[in-house]
Amino acid sequence: MSFVxxxxxxxxxxxxxxxxxxxxLATAFARGIARSLAYSxxxxxxxxxxxxxxxxxxxxxxxxxxxMFVHDVPGGVLKLMVYLSMMIALLYGRGYLAERKLxxxxxxxxxxxxxxxxxxxxxxxxxxVLYVGLEMxxxxxxxxxxxxxxxxRSTEAGMKYFVLGALASGLLLYGMSMIxxxxxxxxxxxxxxxxxxxxxxxxxxxxxxLVFVVAGISFKLxxxxxxxxxxDVYQGSPTAVTLILSSAPKxxxxxxxxxxxxxxxxxxxxxxxxxxxxxxxxxxMLGNFAALVQRSIKRMLxxxxxxxxxxMLLGLLSNSEAGxxxxxxxxxxxxxxxxxxxxxxxxxxxxxxxxxSIEDFRGxxxxxxxxxxxxxxxxxxxxxxxxxxxxxxxxxxxQAVIEAGYLWIxxxxxxxxxxxxxxxxxxxxxxxxxxxIVNTSIKASSELQLMLSINGIAVALLxxxxxxxxxxxxxxxxxxxxxxxx
Amino acid sequence: MTDIPLLSLAIWxxxxxxxxxxxxGSDANARMARVVALLTxxxxxxxxxxxxxxxxxxxxxxxxxxxxxxIEHFNINYHLxxxxxxxxxxxxxxxxxxxxxxxxxxxIQNRVAQYMAAFLIMSGLMxxxxxxxxxxxxxxxxxASLIPLYLIIGVWGGPNRVYAAFKFFLFTLAGSLLxxxxxxxxxxETGSFAILDWHxxxxxxxxxxxxxxxxxxxxxxxxxxWPIHTWLPDAHVEAPTGGSVVLAAIALxxxxxxxxxxxxxxxxQACHExxxxxxxxxxxxxxxxxxxxLAQSDMKKLVAYSSVSHMGFVTLGFFLHNxxxxxxxxxxxxxxxxxxxAMFLCIGVLYDRMHSRQIADYGGVVNTMxxxxxxxxxxxxxxxxxxxxSGFVGEFTVILGAMQANFLVAFLAATTLILGAAxxxxxxxxxxxxxxxxxxxxxxxxxxxxxxxxxxxxxxxxLAMGLxxxxxxxxxxxxxxxxxxxxxxxxALTPPPL
Numbered sequence: 001m002s003f004v005x006x007x008x009x010x011x012x013x014x015x016x017x018x019x020x021x022x023x024x025l026a027t028a029f030a031r032g033i034a035r036s037l038a039y040s041x042x043x044x045x046x047x048x049x050x051x052x053x054x055x056x057x058x059x060x061x062x063x064x065x066x067x068m069f070v071h072d073v074p075g076g077v078l079k080l081m082v083y084l085s086m087m088i089a090l091l092y093g094r095g096y097l098a099e100r101k102l103x104x105x106x107x108x109x110x111x112x113x114x115x116x117x118x119x120x121x122x123x124x125x126x127x128x129v130l131y132v133g134l135e136m137x138x139x140x141x142x143x144x145x146x147x148x149x150x151x152x153r154s155t156e157a158g159m160k161y162f163v164l165g166a167l168a169s170g171l172l173l174y175g176m177s178m179i180x181x182x183x184x185x186x187x188x189x190x191x192x193x194x195x196x197x198x199x200x201x202x203x204x205x206x207x208x209x210l211v212f213v214v215a216g217i218s219f220k221l222x223x224x225x226x227x228x229x230x231x232d233v234y235q236g237s238p239t240a241v242t243l244i245l246s247s248a249p250k251x252x253x254x255x256x257x258x259x260x261x262x263x264x265x266x267x268x269x270x271x272x273x274x275x276x277x278x279x280x281x282x283x284x285m286l287g288n289f290a291a292l293v294q295r296s297i298k299r300m301l302x303x304x305x306x307x308x309x310x311x312m313l314l315g316l317l318s319n320s321e322a323g324x325x326x327x328x329x330x331x332x333x334x335x336x337x338x339x340x341x342x343x344x345x346x347x348x349x350x351x352x353x354x355x356x357s358i359e360d361f362r363g364x365x366x367x368x369x370x371x372x373x374x375x376x377x378x379x380x381x382x383x384x385x386x387x388x389x390x391x392x393x394x395x396x397x398x399q400a401v402i403e404a405g406y407l408w409i410x411x412x413x414x415x416x417x418x419x420x421x422x423x424x425x426x427x428x429x430x431x432x433x434x435x436x437i438v439n440t441s442i443k444a445s446s447e448l449q450l451m452l453s454i455n456g457i458a459v460a461l462l463x464x465x466x467x468x469x470x471x472x473x474x475x476x477x478x479x480x481x482x483x484x485x486x
Numbered sequence: 487m488t489d490i491p492l493l494s495l496a497i498w499x500x501x502x503x504x505x506x507x508x509x510x511g512s513d514a515n516a517r518m519a520r521v522v523a524l525l526t527x528x529x530x531x532x533x534x535x536x537x538x539x540x541x542x543x544x545x546x547x548x549x550x551x552x553x554x555x556x557i558e559h560f561n562i563n564y565h566l567x568x569x570x571x572x573x574x575x576x577x578x579x580x581x582x583x584x585x586x587x588x589x590x591x592x593x594i595q596n597r598v599a600q601y602m603a604a605f606l607i608m609s610g611l612m613x614x615x616x617x618x619x620x621x622x623x624x625x626x627x628x629x630a631s632l633i634p635l636y637l638i639i640g641v642w643g644g645p646n647r648v649y650a651a652f653k654f655f656l657f658t659l660a661g662s663l664l665x666x667x668x669x670x671x672x673x674x675e676t677g678s679f680a681i682l683d684w685h686x687x688x689x690x691x692x693x694x695x696x697x698x699x700x701x702x703x704x705x706x707x708x709x710x711x712w713p714i715h716t717w718l719p720d721a722h723v724e725a726p727t728g729g730s731v732v733l734a735a736i737a738l739x740x741x742x743x744x745x746x747x748x749x750x751x752x753x754x755q756a757c758h759e760x761x762x763x764x765x766x767x768x769x770x771x772x773x774x775x776x777x778x779x780l781a782q783s784d785m786k787k788l789v790a791y792s793s794v795s796h797m798g799f800v801t802l803g804f805f806l807h808n809x810x811x812x813x814x815x816x817x818x819x820x821x822x823x824x825x826x827x828a829m830f831l832c833i834g835v836l837y838d839r840m841h842s843r844q845i846a847d848y849g850g851v852v853n854t855m856x857x858x859x860x861x862x863x864x865x866x867x868x869x870x871x872x873x874x875x876s877g878f879v880g881e882f883t884v885i886l887g888a889m890q891a892n893f894l895v896a897f898l899a900a901t902t903l904i905l906g907a908a909x910x911x912x913x914x915x916x917x918x919x920x921x922x923x924x925x926x927x928x929x930x931x932x933x934x935x936x937x938x939x940x941x942x943x944x945x946x947x948x949l950a951m952g953l954x955x956x957x958x959x960x961x962x963x964x965x966x967x968x969x970x971x972x973x974x975x976x977x978a979l980t981p982p983p984l
Contacts, residue, residue, distance in 0.1 A: 365597075369511075380633060385630065385633060385659075386625070386627075386629050386630050387626055391626070391629075395560075395622070395666070396559075396560075398666070398667070398670055399670050399673065402670050402671060407671075410667055410670075411667065414664070414666065417659075418656055418659050418660045418663060421656060421659050422652070422656060425636070425652060425655060428636075432637055432641050433640040433641055433647065433651070466557055467556065467557040467558055467559060470559040470560075474559055
């Protein structure tokens with residue numbers, strides 16, 4: 001493969017990387033307007049990257065840079081979703097940051113760096129490249145979490161995230177080294193091939209490595225028993241960062257799980273299926289029960305996120321094309337819903353006031369019926385009630401997991417959904433059944449209000465016509481290199 | 487005529503009307519919200535009339551069918567159609583919606599637009615449930631209808647409304663999620679979400695049993711059957727009058743309808759196997775809950791328990807596996823829709839004036855509200871199954887059906903006639919007759935024109951159905967016969983081995 005066509009496959013990544021450098025330079029010189037310039041350029045970068053990825057989407061399936069890099073359809077779709085999530089997150093967070101004097105240009109640079117990390121993760125075809133992408137994403141995120149550097153909470157969260165994240169990266173790297181030891185390769189395709197005719201000893205080493213790989217993935221997805229950081233970090237970070245943290249990295253972590261488990265180690269499926277089964281069951285139970293007793297909305301959404309990721313794993317562990325595409329659908333839908341939910345938290349936060357407690361939603365229907373209605377959409381969608389899109393995500397995952405023969409975990413998952421419904425209903429109850437404590441009207445920039453409205457309506461409309469997105473995920477998985485069980 | 491998508495209109499006119507009502511916004515425009523709501527409700531009812539007028543009673547096939555692909559990924563279609571079983575429920579639902587809008591005209595002063603919109607949207611969703619022929623479409627309507635009812639109970643309900651709203655939602659959700667699992671299992675077995683395909687599935691008995699129990703719990707919660715009925719008294723007591731009316735008249739019918747559309751035809755062998763269970767639970771509901779109703783001191787709770795008892799009669803009728811039983815139960819469902827709705831409206835009329843539902847707070851109401859007393863008398867009689875009212879037709883037919891099946895069951899079921907009369911008339915006596923109990927009762931004013939209108943409308947329905955039930959039964963024959971034939975054919979086959 002020629003050098004130029006290698007570059008062609010990585011156009012989007014190269015573009016984002018050069019834009020990061022350009023923005024760094026530009027903001028250093030443009031002192032007065034640095035903040036708005038950085039924001040606009042960051043959004044522009046994401047928009048152009050969207051176009052690039054979109055128009056190179058159909059080339060699909062080719063490898064570049066000595067097979068270290070794969071340019072395929074599911075990667076493209078996931079990258080598009082990452083851009084979209086980041087665009088929405090930056091837009092929602094802007095006013096919030098400005099009010100707290102946090103909208104320094106570095107914020108947008110770090111956000112783009114973490115995006116670039118995710119892009120590399122999504123397109124990696126080599127364990128080391130994947131690791132490099134993961135670290136680029138994570139390091140930028142650590143800095144973002146601690147971005148409010150004068151606040152104890154924020155720095156504490158950053159520290160916690162960093163220490164635990166570094167440990168998880170270490171685990172993952174250790175697992176990768178075991179895989180290398182057993183198979184003699186780090187390239188995903190070769191790892192898969194090496195399974196054939198492997199002797200018993202290597203097999204043991206490979207299994208040993210798999211445990212660590214699953215642990216690393218679980219940490220990045222934030223599922224039990226590697227979930228400890230999630231509530232603290234979500235709560236401690238500035239809400240604008242929580243927006244980023246809860247959406248795009250989940251998509252990237254899903255891509256990583258797909259590449260590692262379905263891509264490199266499909267032959268060990270029965271082993272990682274069993275592991276994920278327990279991880280998923282534990283997350284769904286823990287997430288839902290712990291969310292019941294939270295007073296902070298951010299912590300509640302964090303725990304609900306743990307249970308959602310557990311649900312998503314049900315699709316992945318089905319180890320079928322339907323399962324993979326349902327998991328992909330789930331993670332995309334989850335990103336949309338969680339963005340809307342945290343966007344609502346940003347909306348309710350005012351100058352020097354954090355909409356920290358669930359109680360802050362009290363009487364929202366009196367204060368602003370429109371946003372109360374949108375929040376109702378999001379809550380019912382998260383609870384998996386039709387006509388909202390969250391229901392179809394659950395339907396797809398449950399269908400796959402039952403087809404794979406795991407009826408018991410499907411029963412467990414739906415029983416836990418009833419538990420989960422309780423805390424979503426509580427938010428609705430506060431908004432609709434109770435009278436407001438404060439009666440101030442909602443002040444937020446019109447772009448935030450507009451985008452939040454679009455986001456909320458999308459949750460409802462996608463529920464009326466989920467067909468297109470489902471089809472898109474299905475096609476992406478069909479086009480993927482990892483044929484099931486092969 | 488068949489070119490017009492009547493069923494889609496019956497579903498979406500109320501929903502879009504509801505959205506329109508929502509758009510009228512704050513209580514400053516309350517009058518406009520009420521008028522738009524009423525017009526929408528009338529339009530919604532008008533659109534269901536041609537369904538009856540053009541209905542072909544001679545066939546059991548689905549009529550007014552609409553079929554469009556919806557989610558191709560799962561082979562889910564937007565498939566609507568009605569037969570003789572579902573036809574009357576659409577009419578009943580659209581009719582009750584008008585009554586509810588009128589009933590809330592003055593008694594709701596707070597967030598009027600949202601109140602009216604919730605009822606209209608729910609009405610559309612209910613029509614969707616009764617006409618969906620695709621499993622997922624059914625489920626989507628079935629569960630989405632929880633949201634408006636949850637809000638209605640929670641926002642406009644009584645003092646303990648939060649507890650009641652949560653209990654209602656979580657009970658029903660728990661049941662319906664099992665239904666979802668059953669639907670997915672059926673899809674995995676047959677590769678289709680079409681209900682009519684599932685009728686031909688012929689599953690092994692083991693799978694049938696599992697699916698049967700999922701159906702039993704899902705629909706049993708909704709009916710509600712003893713012992714999973716406990717959410718209903720709470721929900722009824724706390725809900726505003728309109729909410730109670732819709733709950734009793736329509737929402738409870740969803741569960742019973744589910745038995746006919748899903749349980750009996752899809753898992754007939756399991757149904758036969760567990761007939762004893764359903765009959766037993768139904769008889770407990772009829773007799774035990776009848777006694778429970780007798781002991782109530784709160785009027786709404788009393789009528790709520792009487793609903794459970796009457797719905798026990800319905801499930802009893804379905805599982806007699808004969809034509810009289812099923813048709814009687816269907817008539818009982820429609821009749822109960824009118825009668826229980828009217829009972830709750832009567833209690834609402836009293837509550838609007840006295841703000842109490844305790845029987846002990848009343849007495850001698852006939853002295854100050856003679857017109858009201860006359861209507862209330864009729865409905866109480868209908869509730870206890872007096873001949874010439876609609877209540878009699880259904881109960882009598884079910885008892886006849888039970889007689890064909892088993893004398894003991896018929897004997898036990900017939901106690902409902904005594905118990906029903908006991909609790910309805912005893913309550914009536916304590917509330918309406920006697921000396922004027924206190925000053926508040928003395929100050930009561932009789933029905934106003936609006937109240938007179940909707941009670942008269944319901945009274946006319948109750949009497950018409952009692953005196954001339956032919957239009958109701960005529961449309962059912964073919965569909966019920968077909969259903970029974972199907973069930974018999976299926977059960978005659980030896981089930982495939984496990």
